[in-house]
Amino acid sequence: MSSSTTPAPLRVGVIGAGRVGAVLAAALRDAGHEVVAAAGESDASRGRIDALLPGTPVRKPSAVARASDLLLLTVPDDMLPNVVTMLAASGALREGQYVAHTSGRHGLAVLGPATALGVRPMALHPAMTFTGTAVDLPRLDGCVFGVTAGDAEREVAARLVADLGGRPMWVPEERRSLYHAGLAHGANHLVTLVSEAMELLSASGADDPAATLRPLLQAALDNALEQGDSALTGPIVRGDVETVRAHLAEVTANAPDTLPSYVALGRATLDRVVTDGRVLPIRAAKIRRVLDAAVAPAALRAPR
Ligand SMILES: NC(=O)c1ccc[n+]([C@@H]2O[C@H](COP(=O)([O-])OP(=O)(O)OC[C@H]3O[C@@H](n4cnc5c(N)ncnc54)[C@H](OP(=O)(O)O)[C@@H]3O)[C@@H](O)[C@H]2O)c1
DSSP states (O other): OOSSSOOSSOEEEEEOOSHHHHHHHHHHHHTTOEEEEEEOOSHHHHHHHHHHSTTOOBOOHHHHHHHOSEEEEOSOGGGHHHHHHHHHHHTOOOTTOEEEEOOSSOOSGGGHHHHTTTOEEEEEEESSOOOSSTTHHHHTTTOEEEEEEOGGGHHHHHHHHHHTTOEEEEOOGGGHHHHHHHHIIIIIHHHHHHHHHHHHHHHTTOSOHHHHHHHHHHHHHHHHHHHGGGGOOSHHHHTOHHHHHHHHHHHHHHOGGGHHHHHHHHHHHHHHHHHTTSSOHHHHHHHHHHHHHHHSOHHHHSOO
8 A cells, every 4th residue: 555645445434433423434435435334332323324324334343444444433532542452452453554533632642552553543633513414414515624644644634534525734743632622612612602692692581592693693703703802892892891790790690600601701801802902901900800709709799
């Protein structure tokens, strides 16, 4: 197997047929590769194989590994070290075989026991959220993949990402967790933030909080992605101390579970607008005192 050319089509095996594995295998099949076997025990995984990879033989992980030129390891992050160790010990891996995982956090080190056998390792992390259904397939079009690969595997990795409809972002091994933290902070915490915002709107009487928020949030997201901090509007960047105080009183009274994140994000927002000079330090100090007081222990808040 040459390091400069990709054999095509590849015989692809997938362990396991979870939200990501079933979808990526289906996309590789659509790109002309052959999905030769899949592993998955649960009803959910079996259902995904039936729906997205009909006719694909369901095998034990070691049999999937033996059958494939490209082995996709799409198991939970914390399972990955054990699965690699088990496969390496089972004799199911062979020199020259491609083994790719889709974890954002892990790089190539986790594939070490396989690499020691001459396997060609890759980390191919789709920067996307998956449902494990056909809905995900068109979302791969233009999706960025955080890729870590050695020089000998870069061309193959880029070709696989292109076959999946995506484009590679090359991530150094030592930056994988930071890369993944950036995605998680943006995408996962956004879900928490939006859910909390919908709860506040519901409490204010909104019948359809999602419909109320959708145009505003879509505009804010587009503006932030294009302009970063300078897209910020609202009471903190305007220095409206009394508006912030009123928000905190209402959140405390109606949605106290949301108060810590409101205050944490208020503080972070304040730091950023002071740094870029849009709020004077004296005004920022007033807002900070109001934010601090909202989460101070009751004894500190009592009038003296
Ligand atoms: N979900 C996302 O949106 C997303 C996005 C980008 C990257 N990723 C990454 O993709 C990987 C898979 O995530 P996922 O969300 O697809 O997970 P998932 O839906 O929970 O699926 C995990 C799959 O792994 C199988 N599995 C679990 N433990 C195993 C073991 N010890 N040995 C063999 N197979 C095992 C499961 O089989 P059973 O069903 O039989 O238990 C299932 O088929 C993770 O590294 C994750 O970080 C996920």
